[in-house]
Amino acid sequence: MKILLSNDDGYRADGLAALRAAIAPLGSVTVVAxxxxxxxxxxxxxxxxxxxxxxxxxxxxYVNGTPTDxxxxxxxxxxxxxxxxxxxxxxxxxxxxxxxxxSGTVAAAMEGRFLGLSAIAVSLCVEPGSPRNYRAAAGIAAxxxxxxxxxxxxxxxxxxxxxxxRPDGELRGLRVTRLGNRHRSEPSVRTRDPRGREVYxxxxxxxxxxxxxxxxxxxxxxxxASVTPLQIDLTRHAALADTADWLSAE
Numbered sequence: 675m676k677i678l679l680s681n682d683d684g685y686r687a688d689g690l691a692a693l694r695a696a697i698a699p700l701g702s703v704t705v706v707a708x709x710x711x712x713x714x715x716x717x718x719x720x721x722x723x724x725x726x727x728x729x730x731x732x733x734x735x736y737v738n739g740t741p742t743d744x745x746x747x748x749x750x751x752x753x754x755x756x757x758x759x760x761x762x763x764x765x766x767x768x769x770x771x772x773x774x775x776x777s778g779t780v781a782a783a784m785e786g787r788f789l790g791l792s793a794i795a796v797s798l799c800v801e802p803g804s805p806r807n808y809r810a811a812a813g814i815a816a817x818x819x820x821x822x823x824x825x826x827x828x829x830x831x832x833x834x835x836x837x838x839x840r841p842d843g844e845l846r847g848l849r850v851t852r853l854g855n856r857h858r859s860e861p862s863v864r865t866r867d868p869r870g871r872e873v874y875x876x877x878x879x880x881x882x883x884x885x886x887x888x889x890x891x892x893x894x895x896x897x898x899a900s901v902t903p904l905q906i907d908l909t910r911h912a913a914l915a916d917t918a919d920w921l922s923a924e
Contacts, residue, residue, distance in 0.1 A: 675700060675701030675702070675758050675759070675823060676701060676702045676704070676755060676756065676757045676758050676759075677697055677700065677701045677702065677703050677704070677757065677758065677759050677760075677761060677819070678704055678705075678706065678745065678748050678749070678757040678759070678760045678761070678786065678791075679693055679694055679697065679703060679704070679705045679706075679707070679760075679761050679762070680705070680706055680707050680741055680744045680745050680748070680760065680761075680762050680782040681693075681707050681708075681741065681762055681763055681764075681765065681778075681779060681782065682708065682711070682712045682713050682714075682715055682740075682741045682762075682765065682777070682778025682779045682781075682782065683711050683712075683713065683765060683766055684707060684708050684709065684710050684711050684712070684736075685705065685707035685708065685709065685730060685734060685735075685736040687707075687711075687766065688766075688806065688808055689763055689764030689765060689766055689798060689808045689811070689812075690705065690707060690763070690764070691808075692764055692808035692809050692811070692812040693761065693763055693764050693796065693808075693811075693812040693815055695809075695812065696809070696812035696813050696815060696816040697761060697812070697815065697816050697819060699816075700816060700819055700820060700823075701758070703733060704733050704734075704735075704748070704753070704757070705733060705734040705735065706727075706734075706735045706736075706737065706744045706745065706747065706748040706752070707734075707735075707736055707737070707741075707744055708736065708737060708738075708739065708740065708741060708743075708744060708778075709728070709736045709737060709738050712739075712740050712741055712778050713765075713767075713777075713778055714776050714777070714778060715740040715741055715742070715778035715781065716775065716776050716777065716778065716781050717742050717781040717784060717785070718740050718742060718781075719740065719742055719743060719746065720739040720740060720743050725737055725738060725739045725743055725747065726738050727747065727752065735748075735752070740778060740781070741762065741778040741779065741781050741782035741785075742778075742781050742782060742784075742785045744782065745760055745762075745782045745785040745786050745789075746785055746789070749785075749786065749789045749790075749791065750789065757791060758791065758792070758823075759786075759791055759792045759793070759794075759819060759822065759823070760782065760783055760785075760786025760787075760791050760792070760793045760794070761783075761793075761794045761795075761796065761815055761819060762779050762780070762782035762783045762786075762793070762794070762795045762796065763779055763794075763795060763796030763797060763798075763811070763812075763815060763835075764796045764797065764798050764808050764811045764812050764815065764837075765777070765779040765795075765796065765797035765798065766798060766800055766806070767797060767798070767799070767800055768797055768798075768799040768800075768836055768894070769795065769797040769834060769836060770799070770836055770853070770854060770856075770890045770891050770894065770900075771853050771854040771855040771856050771885075771889070771890065771891060772853075772855050772856050773856075773879065774834060774853065774904065777795070777797075779795050779796075779797055780795045780832075780834055780904070782795070783795035783832050783833075783834075784832055784904075784906060787830075787831075787832050787906065788906065790829075792822055792826060792827070793832045793833070794815060794818055794819065794822070794832070794833045794835060795832065795833070795834050795835065796811055796812070796814070796815040796835045796837065797811075797834075797835065797836050797837070798811045798837050798839055799836055799837065799838050799839055799894050800839050801839065804839040805839060805841075806839060807837075807839050807840060807841050807842075809842075810837065810840065810841055810842045810845060811835075811837035811899075813842060814835065814837055814845075814848070814899050815835065818833060818835065818901070827903070830905050830906070830907075831903045831904070831905065832903070832904040832905070832906070833901055833902070833903060833904070834853075834890075834900075834901075834902040834903075834904050835899060835900065835901050835902075836890055836893075836894050836899065836900045836902075837894075837899040838894050838897055838898070838899065840897060844897065845897060845898070845899060846896065846897040846898045847898055847899070848898060848899050848900075848901055849893040849898040849899070849900055849901065850900075850901050850902075850903070851888060851889055851890040851892070851893045851900040851901065851902050852888055852889060852890070852902060853889070853890060853902055853904075854885045854886075854889030854890055854891040854892070856879055856881065859876075859877045859878065859879055860877030860878040860879075861877050862874045862875065862876060862877050863875040863877060890902050
């Protein structure tokens, strides 16, 4: 089995190193990741400048582009062989609820699914000062890859996995969840650079709003790793008839 790893934290990230170590026994591993941190890149492709690929060691490559660029190149012609599965992570930080719309980690997995491969995104729900148990999260990722190979899911499913920042022995298990959602994000922060020019920082993510039983927020809060099946189709099918009526109304 040929496994493609990527992330949005960059090819030198600790989470990616832990994921590679955990996944390596399952097959032939290739890493294609951004040359630097590209968190929040979502599903963006670089179309205005050429992409360059550099090699780092035997089977690691880094790209001056987004996570989506990395996976797209890896699957669409960078290598003379085809991969079987894409695993993205382990991200430094949660990708819960609405986060999936911004996440480069989830976007890398989505691109793999766009191009026909099974895909998993894995994130570690770190807090300020928490120990960063990447090894535990990577172990869960490896177990899911093994299960996915033995019992493939529907071709439309992407698994979004969020793991509490706890050691192996303190994780309570896995829970299948739906996406919750967050309160409105914090306001943008206005400040000035050293030359006195006005600059802005995007505000922090809001706390969980829809975070009750059954959500990814709740599972992680209770010490479980959440496993949320995602799909790419964003159509609100239940609203099609109402929208048609709205458009046709006088």
